[in-house]
Amino acid sequence: MADTADKEVVLKVAGISKRFGGLQALSDVGITIRRGQVYGLIGPNGAGKTTFFNVITGLYTPDAGSFELAGQPYEPRAVHLVAKAGIARTFQNIRLFAEMTALENVMVGRHIRTRSGLAGAIFRTKGFVQEEAAIAQRAQELLDYVGIGKYADYKARTLSYGDQRRLEIARALATDPQLIALDEPAAGMNATEKVQLRELIDRIRNDDRTILLIEHDVKLVMGLCDRVTVLDYGKQIAEGTPADVQKNEKVIEAYLGTGGH
Numbered sequence: 001m002a003d004t005a006d007k008e009v010v011l012k013v014a015g016i017s018k019r020f021g022g023l024q025a026l027s028d029v030g031i032t033i034r035r036g037q038v039y040g041l042i043g044p045n046g047a048g049k050t051t052f053f054n055v056i057t058g059l060y061t062p063d064a065g066s067f068e069l070a071g072q073p074y075e076p077r078a079v080h081l082v083a084k085a086g087i088a089r090t091f092q093n094i095r096l097f098a099e100m101t102a103l104e105n106v107m108v109g110r111h112i113r114t115r116s117g118l119a120g121a122i123f124r125t126k127g128f129v130q131e132e133a134a135i136a137q138r139a140q141e142l143l144d145y146v147g148i149g150k151y152a153d154y155k156a157r158t159l160s161y162g163d164q165r166r167l168e169i170a171r172a173l174a175t176d177p178q179l180i181a182l183d184e185p186a187a188g189m190n191a192t193e194k195v196q197l198r199e200l201i202d203r204i205r206n207d208d209r210t211i212l213l214i215e216h217d218v219k220l221v222m223g224l225c226d227r228v229t230v231l232d233y234g235k236q237i238a239e240g241t242p243a244d245v246q247k248n249e250k251v252i253e254a255y256l257g258t259g260g261h
């Protein structure tokens, strides 16, 4: 774990509430994530983790709350605006372009940071061609970085499950995000893949990236995260280092009460 306690704040969200009909899915939830941290979001089934994640990444509009990304206020009103503002996410159910190659999938991520735009693409201007070559090169570097460089020309759908998750992470990194939000990255992985995932997330953090993680695998969260927030029935019942959170009686009760994960 990194000593990041006094590093600059990357994401600060406060007072998030979200109601679905009669159900208060989130009540006054807030987190502060600093540069270089891996921040974990855990809680029993139905606690509100996915809802919180979806609010931060622009999929759901909250009823209340304030948002700041790298010192700038931002409104997570739509997923593409959030990506542009600097939050890249992966999905619990992998969302890749199945028929495109691994390299092309990562290139798509990179395009939100490019300049030539549609006109350049249609007329294939010199600027566009040069930019495409640079994007392809960067995409290959990112594939190498996550450990699947040799599959650059394979269609995404032909990659193993673990490698598809790596590809999603490479695509997220391609947007040069302030924050990478990983939605249950270890879901469906076997023990070996989990160890490799842990190494990859550690590596990303050590490169001064910042990560928000929802994860059911409490062992992975506790071993990897610098700080953790625990939700239960839409309320934040604990926040702190993994060691502190593990000792917290409300947390123990919430997990035991529902059978835990």
Ligand SMILES: Nc1ncnc2c1ncn2[C@@H]1O[C@H](COP(=O)(O)OP(=O)(O)OP(=O)(O)O)[C@@H](O)[C@H]1O
Residues within 6 Å of the ligand: 020, 023, 025, 043, 044, 045, 046, 047, 048, 049, 050, 051, 052
């Ligand atoms: N779009 C929606 N419409 C209505 N209710 C919803 C919606 N999304 C989530 N909920 C409800 O909000 C509550 C929180 O759900 P959420 O999926 O955020 O929990 P979670 O902590 O991610 O759970 P899990 O660990 O099972 O994925 C649940 O009671 C859920 O049924």
